[in-house]
Amino acid sequence: MIAIIDYGMGNLRSVEKGFLKVGADVRVTSRAQDLNDADGVVLPGVGAFKDCMQELNNLDLTDAVVENIKKGKPYLGICLGLQVLFSESVEFGTCSGLDIFRGRVVKFEFGIRGRGIQDSELSNLKIPQMGWNQLNIKNDGPLFMGIPDKSYFYFVHSFYVAPEDSTIIAATTDYGVEFTSAVCRDNVYAVQFHPEKSQTLGLQLLKNFRDIVKDSRQELWQCLFPDS
């Protein structure tokens, strides 16, 4: 079972329905026990970084998320679920994140409100970035199986992650700057875009995560019962 964390923000229904569409067994939950019981964990979300961290703390889910990640359980972060993996965000004052990855969450600095932007190309860019943009796939891992380089996915965000360790970058996207649009390391996968809103290729990505969860469950089973 894949647990989808419900912390009271955003449109969870589409994430749930997307996983159901690709035949995954999912449970939308705000209980730590369900996270512990699950074979994989999904943290979706839109909204503000601070609210997300606050809600996770209020629901006593912060430790459960971190522990399950450290135990090696497959994790998929979507949008805010990517951002909260990092050390801190500068959205509405500095706020600490889960610190799974070293790095910061920073704002796009351009558009007509950007400081000292002379370049007209950049000053025309809108914030939030809202719409379909392409991935430059850097790490051809299991999450991007069947997803060609330069594929379009749906983005809605004003902030992006700046990892200290560039080896975790799985994909980048160009929007004024070349920013990190997906990361992966071991069992942790996270994307800035919304697979649940990205039509066929989005569903493919959810299916890939379903398969990652399935494989890791089989591995675990073989570890526990090598003769079975």
Add this chain to the structure above:
Amino acid sequence: MLAKRIIPCLDVKDGRVVKGVNFQNLTDAGDPVENAKFYDEQGADELVFLDITASHEKRRTILDVVARTADDVFMPLTVGGGIKTLDDIRDLLKAGCDKVSINTTAVRTPYFIKEASERFGSQCIVVAVDAKRVIPGMTFEPDSPWLDWLSDSGLSGTRLQVPSNGAPVWALSTHGGRKMRRLDAIRFAKKMEELGAGEILLTSMDRDGTKDGYDIALTRKIAEAVSIPVVASGGVGTLEHMREGLVEGKADAALAASIFHYREYSVRETKEYLKSKGVPVRL
């Protein structure tokens, strides 16, 4: 590169698509979900449901439409029409909608936009700005109660001022174009951005339904005045109109209802045309 978005809009009344016509490829032409699937297959970038249900009792039918659509169609959905409270927004988001488009309530109580964007995030709050070019002799809603209201609501800076040099100016319209307000549409759009709107859905009420093309001067003025995305709407009759809105009008997305609804052009055809003209689209 971020693609320019092509957005079909469906008018929904009492849970059914209005402008009922018999289409090929649709088993039920009046079913919003069937229509949504049809546009999804053609590669539409987003969908807008404009709920024009008049009776209060039937207002919840749109929630069922959204939920059924979100079960099958994995693309961004926006709902506009009749949104008055934070609970209305919450219910729509829970049903599977991604953005709500707010018109009359944004004019009546502008701070609602601030509350809504703080609660749900700017990314899901679209303000629908309906604008009409000011012409001599235009009648506006009575001014007197509005003056107090203007200063109370923080909209005083958006009061309409008609320049003496005859330069075009656009006033804000509400109630589907039936009422004109003494508010400057461009300043109003900026004010909405300041209050936390994440996108402007701009409709020229002069062009809406004419098939004469978007009001390019208006679209460009608003697109240059705000730093949030602008969706152009009202007046599309040809594919060239789409290109004009996105290139000359500098809009981030182009919305159209009837040319898609009556199958005059498909979404794919539209995108192929735009691509051939050098407009970045997702194909």
